[in-house]
Amino acid sequence: xxxxxxxxxxxxxxxxxxxxxxxxxxxxxxxxxxxxxxxxxxxxxxxxxxxxxxxxxxxxxxxxxxxxxxxxxxxxxxxxxxxxxxxxxxxxxxxxxxxxxxxxxxxxxxxxx
Amino acid sequence: xxxxxxxxxxxxxxxxxxxxxxxxxxxxxxxxxxxxxxxxxxxxxxxxxxxxxxxxxxxxxxxxxxxxxxxxxxxxxxxxxxxxxxxxxxxxxxxxxxxxxxxxxxxxxxxx
Numbered sequence: 001x002x003x004x005x006x007x008x009x010x011x012x013x014x015x016x017x018x019x020x021x022x023x024x025x026x027x028x029x030x031x032x033x034x035x036x037x038x039x040x041x042x043x044x045x046x047x048x049x050x051x052x053x054x055x056x057x058x059x060x061x062x063x064x065x066x067x068x069x070x071x072x073x074x075x076x077x078x079x080x081x082x083x084x085x086x087x088x089x090x091x092x093x094x095x096x097x098x099x100x101x102x103x104x105x106x107x108x109x110x111x112x113x
Numbered sequence: 114x115x116x117x118x119x120x121x122x123x124x125x126x127x128x129x130x131x132x133x134x135x136x137x138x139x140x141x142x143x144x145x146x147x148x149x150x151x152x153x154x155x156x157x158x159x160x161x162x163x164x165x166x167x168x169x170x171x172x173x174x175x176x177x178x179x180x181x182x183x184x185x186x187x188x189x190x191x192x193x194x195x196x197x198x199x200x201x202x203x204x205x206x207x208x209x210x211x212x213x214x215x216x217x218x219x220x221x222x223x224x225x
Binding site for chain 2: 040042043044045090102106
């Protein structure tokens with residue numbers, strides 16, 4: 001079972017470059033999420049989606065964009081990368097809005113230099 | 114706004130002993146869920162245990178159990194018979210209306 005798959009696992013960007021972090025889930029989950037985890041900190045929600053075509057901002061959306069054209073895919077776009085975006089990024093999905101557990105990808109470690 | 118506080122940045126436990134990780138939260142909502150997630154060095158977040166706020170009975174999953182005190186807004190995790198594989202970061206999380214709030218984590222070291 002693949003679950004939630006994130007690519008790439010590691011990436012180094014130069015300041016001002018752009019990139020897209022890919023996230024795919026094969027569990028037919030409606031709800032998908034992007035988090036960032038800074039060193040020594042918990043996860044902070046960047047964006048989330050409740051279904052194809054519907055996205056909303058989380059706690060820390062500035063500098064990021066998302067789209068949800070299909071149930072399976074939820075890419076995160078970084079425009080004009082900044083050193084403050086150096087972090088580990090996690091994608092997650094869940095079946096419902098309530099108490100269902102979230103299934104996490106393995107994360108993408110991004111460094112902006 | 115909801116907040117989740119883990120006041121223990123690091124804890125140590127001897128193998129086979131019991132350890133309790135603390136978590137407090139703040140919310141004005143009555144319907145919510147609480148979780149403990151484990152993050153090993155591989156970084157993959159894994160659910161340990163879940164508690165529905167409307168349930169008074171404490172959740173239990175094998176060696177893992179919680180002490181849920183709703184009035185005190187406390188949600189501690191007890192790990193019994195600690196094993197080397199339990200060594201990881203543990204995150205307490207609050208969920209309501211589909212959105213998670215995570216604590217800053219407690220690093221658990223298991224000593225052989």
